[in-house]
Amino acid sequence: MNIFAYRRMKNQLASFAALACVVLALIPLVYILVMVVKTGAPAISWEFLTSRTVGTGGPGEGIGNAILGTLLLVFYATLMGLPVGLLTGIYVSEYGNNKVGYTGRFFNDLLANFPSIVIGLLAYALVVNFLRFGFSLFAGSVALAIIMIPIVSNTTEEALRMVPNSLREGALALGVPRWKTVLKVILVNGKGGVITGVLLSVARIAGETAPLLLTAFYSSYWSSSLGEPVASLPLTIFRNFNSPSKELLQQAWGAALILILIVLSINIGVRLFLGNRSGKKKVVKNWKRRLSLRT
Amino acid sequence: MFSWRSSGADKFFEYGVMAIGLSTLVLVWGLVLMMVNDASPSIDRFGLGFFIGMQWNPNTEIFGALPFIFGTLLTSGIAILIGVPLSIGIAVYLSELAPPWVRQPLSFVVELLAAVPSVIYGLWAMYALRPFIAQSVEPFFMSFLGWTPLFQGNAVGLDKFTAGVILAIMIIPTIASVSKETMRAVPDSQREAALSLGATRYETTRIAVLSYARSGIFGACILGLGRALGETMAVTMTIGNANSISWSLLDPGQTMSSLIANNWGEAQGLQLSALIEIGLVLFIVALIVNLFARLMVGRIMRAVPATGGGL
Numbered sequence: 001m002n003i004f005a006y007r008r009m010k011n012q013l014a015s016f017a018a019l020a021c022v023v024l025a026l027i028p029l030v031y032i033l034v035m036v037v038k039t040g041a042p043a044i045s046w047e048f049l050t051s052r053t054v055g056t057g058g059p060g061e062g063i064g065n066a067i068l069g070t071l072l073l074v075f076y077a078t079l080m081g082l083p084v085g086l087l088t089g090i091y092v093s094e095y096g097n098n099k100v101g102y103t104g105r106f107f108n109d110l111l112a113n114f115p116s117i118v119i120g121l122l123a124y125a126l127v128v129n130f131l132r133f134g135f136s137l138f139a140g141s142v143a144l145a146i147i148m149i150p151i152v153s154n155t156t157e158e159a160l161r162m163v164p165n166s167l168r169e170g171a172l173a174l175g176v177p178r179w180k181t182v183l184k185v186i187l188v189n190g191k192g193g194v195i196t197g198v199l200l201s202v203a204r205i206a207g208e209t210a211p212l213l214l215t216a217f218y219s220s221y222w223s224s225s226l227g228e229p230v231a232s233l234p235l236t237i238f239r240n241f242n243s244p245s246k247e248l249l250q251q252a253w254g255a256a257l258i259l260i261l262i263v264l265s266i267n268i269g270v271r272l273f274l275g276n277r278s279g280k281k282k283v284v285k286n287w288k289r290r291l292s293l294r295t
Numbered sequence: 296m297f298s299w300r301s302s303g304a305d306k307f308f309e310y311g312v313m314a315i316g317l318s319t320l321v322l323v324w325g326l327v328l329m330m331v332n333d334a335s336p337s338i339d340r341f342g343l344g345f346f347i348g349m350q351w352n353p354n355t356e357i358f359g360a361l362p363f364i365f366g367t368l369l370t371s372g373i374a375i376l377i378g379v380p381l382s383i384g385i386a387v388y389l390s391e392l393a394p395p396w397v398r399q400p401l402s403f404v405v406e407l408l409a410a411v412p413s414v415i416y417g418l419w420a421m422y423a424l425r426p427f428i429a430q431s432v433e434p435f436f437m438s439f440l441g442w443t444p445l446f447q448g449n450a451v452g453l454d455k456f457t458a459g460v461i462l463a464i465m466i467i468p469t470i471a472s473v474s475k476e477t478m479r480a481v482p483d484s485q486r487e488a489a490l491s492l493g494a495t496r497y498e499t500t501r502i503a504v505l506s507y508a509r510s511g512i513f514g515a516c517i518l519g520l521g522r523a524l525g526e527t528m529a530v531t532m533t534i535g536n537a538n539s540i541s542w543s544l545l546d547p548g549q550t551m552s553s554l555i556a557n558n559w560g561e562a563q564g565l566q567l568s569a570l571i572e573i574g575l576v577l578f579i580v581a582l583i584v585n586l587f588a589r590l591m592v593g594r595i596m597r598a599v600p601a602t603g604g605g606l
Contacts, residue, residue, distance in 0.1 A: 015392055022401065025316035025471070026463050029408050032419045039422075088316030095309050104317050109321060113518075113585045114578065115525020117552045120328040121574040125333050146323055153316070179308030207412025210527035210552070214559055234414045234528075241418050241532060256415050261347025267410045271403060 005112030009206060033260070043250045049258075053236060055220045057247030063255045065222045069137070069231040070259075072224055073216060074206055076141035081148030088149065089156025089194075096157075105157070112150035119146050120211030128215060137223070137230040140216025144205040151204065155197020159190035188279050196274045203266035207259060209234035235261040327578065334572035336565055345572065351538045351554070353562075358569035360576060362540045366455065366548040367577075370530060371523040373459025373544070374466055377567065378523075379516050381463070382470035383505075386512075390478040391500050402472065409468035409505055417532030420461040425452035425533065428460065433545060448545040453535035456544040461529045466519035475513025478504050485514070514591025521584040525577060527552040551577045 051062035068155060092105050123143035127133045163186050171181040187194070217229040224230070233255045240252035331338075341348065341358065348359015389402055429452030440446045481504050489503040505512070535547025536557055549557070552575050562570050 007495055007498070014497040014500075015388075018388035018392055021381045022388050022405070025381060025385055025408065025464075025467050028419075028424075029404065029411070031423060032411060032415065035419060035423055036415065047389055050437060084315060084319045087312045088320065091309075091312045091316045095313065100313065100317070104320060107320055107324060109589070110582065110585060111320070113521060113581070115522075115527070115552065115581050117525060117527045118574055118578045118581065119576075121330055121555075121571060122323065125329040126326050129333060130329060134436040149319065149323075178305045182308070203410065205412075207414070209412065209414040212558055213556055217560075234412060235324045237414045237418055238532070241421060252418060256418055257563075259412060260415055263410055263412060264407070267407060271591075284452060 011196025033264075036253065036256050036260050039125040040253040040255075043254030044257065048251075048254055052222055053220045053231060053251065055248075056082050057243075057245040057251075061247070061251065063233065063236055063258070065220070066231040066233045066236040067258065068222065068224065068235045069216075069219075070206060070262075072137060072230065073140050073144055073212070073232055074202055076137065076226075077144035077148055077205055078198070080141060081145035081201075082152060084145075085152025085201075086156055086194070088153035090160065090182060090187070092153065093157040093160035094186065099289075108150045108153055110241060111146075112154065116147060116208055117210040117214070119143055120214035122146060123211065123215045130227075133227060135215065135217035135229045136227050137216060137224040140212050140230065140232070143211035143215045144208060147208060147211065148184055148201045150193075151201035152197050155200070156190070156194050159197065160186055162193060165191045173263060192274055196270050199266050203263045206266075207234060207263050209238055213238065224246060313540065327575075327587055330571055330575055330578075334568050337569040337572045340565065341385045341569075345569075346576075349540065353566045356565050358566065360551070360573055362538055363549050363551045363554045363573060364576070365540050366534070367524055367550040367552070369544075369548070370455050370459045370462055370534065371520055373456065374462035374523040375516065375520055376517060377460060377463035378470060382467050382515075382519070382555050383474060383512065385471040386474035387500055387505075390475045391504060392496065405471055407469055408464070411474075413465065413526060413528040414532075416461055416465060417529040420457060420529060424461060424586050425457055428452050428457050432456075432460075437545075438499065444542040445544050447543040448605055450545060451535075453533060453547055454545050455534060455548045455593045458530045458534040458548070458550070459544070461533055462523045462526055465526060465529060469522050470515045470519040473515035474508070474512045477508045477515065479506045480511070510591050514588045517584055517588035517591060521561065521581050521588060524584065525552060525581050527556050531556045 038119070047060060048062040049067065050064045051060055052065040053063060054061050075138060086106065088108065092101050095101065096105065097186055120143050123139055123146060127139035127142050128135060133139055167185055168181060171185045172178065176185070212232050216232060216235075218235050219229040219231050223230075236255040237252045237259070240248040240255075243249050243252070337345065337358065345358065346364065347361050347580060348357065349361055350357045350359050351362070352358070385405060389398055393401060429450045433446075433450035433452070437450065461466045484501055485503040485507055486574070489499040494502060516577050530550050531553035534549060534553055536549055536553065537547040538549050538554075539546075541548065555570050555574055558566065558570060
């Protein structure tokens with residue numbers, strides 16, 4: 001065969017192979033979405049969303065307590081993780097051009113890549129074992145907060161770094177104290193990126209399972225007290241996924257549908273509504289690169 | 296000139312921010328020591344023998360980690376073997392071949408793969424991937440690799456093979472997007488030089504892009520490995536949970552993380568501390584892998600965002 005034709009053919013084969021890889025990787029995504037929607041949708045009803053999981057698979061059971069549990073866990077985790085992550089990000093970006101800042105950033109990045117089950121063990125060691133809270137909503141929220149902190153602080157840092165230095169200089173030249181510059185000029189200008197990071201981290205922790213298994217455990221009752229075990233959507237799926245009872249399995253698929261709706265709507269919403277301006281898009285890209293996408 | 300008051304407030308703000316942010320970080324890392332403390336009964340009892348122990352028996356209180364280390368390495372190995380070629384293909388397509396208008400949306404869709412919670416991967420794997428693998432993929436491999444120790448037994452689907460495949464799917468977005476970023480970081484002059492010498496697109500990618508970015512791509516694979524080693528739920532749901540060592544991919548197994556997830560509820564005393572020790576091993580392995588990956592990716596991606604940052 002002619003060498004040019006051979007090279008052209010090789011080129012085309014390679015392009016085709018690369019495209020095939022993309023298609024092959026997208027099959028699971030589409031398959032998962034279709035399957036979760038198709039199998040989960042029949043379970044959804046008002047009663048399903050508002051009654052608790054008894055665990056017997058009888059009529060009138062639902063995942064209301066798991067939805068409430070997931071909301072509470074995410075709420076308390078955000079309450080703890082958001083301020084800490086935000087302040088760490090501000091420090092690293094605005095005051096962090098020194099050894100302390102570099103060290104902090106380094107350990108923060110490593111924390112972001114801990115396997116989530118290890119974070120569950122850390123929260124267990126602190127809250128369940130040391131503080132003697134036992135398996136509880138509080139322990140689960142601490143675990144999720146630890147996952148949230150590096151994500152929020154990395155996004156905050158990236159977002160604040162996007163704010164041009166001329167704004168800092170301008171504010172300081174007007175005699176504005178530096179702390180006021182940070183809060184009223186820099187943070188305000190970088191808020192799109194910060195909000196993006198917070199929302200994505202919420203989507204991330206809403207789907208975490210392993211750390212909750214180790215800390216919040218599970219409850220089939222309506223529990224909202226900080227000191228008691230609590231149900232959550234991911235754990236409802238895990239408990240029921242292998243159940244011989246059709247009703248319980250159906251519960252798992254229903255919970256999966258609700259969970260995937262929450263997670264994907266946040267991800268897509270952030271992309272559509274906050275990702276339009278190039279700076280913010282870059283923020284998302286940068287932190288995903290740094291966190292190696294451990295979403 | 297700053298007045299005394301405003302510079303005082305500045306110092307207060309700076310140190311306050313530093314104290315809250317960094318003290319939490321110190322606290323979290325300090326928790327690792329607390330984990331060591333929780334694991335100490337098991338560390339004292341088994342010493343280094345823990346790593347070569349073959350048994351996990353709560354009745355006789357003899358615990359060894361070898362089957363789980365083995366399971367973790369084997370499933371992650373399968374994941375890398377399947378995931379890496381696919382991911383590099385995706386990265387090449389997204390960075391070199393795709394028409395500009397599909398790049399952004401397509402990258403986003405690939406990244407969505409990373410947003411799906413792992414418990415949902417597990418659920419899907421149980422009811423869609425497992426039957427497919429048991430009926431088509433495993434018999435296929437058994438038909439021509441059945442003589443090797445890797446494919447002995449029956450094709451059931453609740454085994455290390457399925458766990459490895461689901462892990463491969465889960466690490467694809469990590470490897471693909473980090474590789475893509477490192478390929479994007481290759482200067483265009485490299486590509487132009489190859490093209491001007493008459494190279495085809497494929498040859499350009501191979502000569503100019505892949506070889507230039509190879510340390511970054513290697514780092515991306517190591518990051519993917521790190522994710523596969525620590526992944527818990529999807530593996531727990533598909534690996535079949537057997538505390539024994541078997542080379543056959545068609546036999547059920549157990550990884551370090553799935554062992555923790557499976558036994559957490561009922562573990563007490565020495566077993567609990569042995570589980571925490573397993574978690575500690577997992578932590579150390581993940582830490583080493585990540586430090587290594589950081590080194591490799593950092594070599595090509597030195598670029599820290601240029602604008603802004605503290606004055």
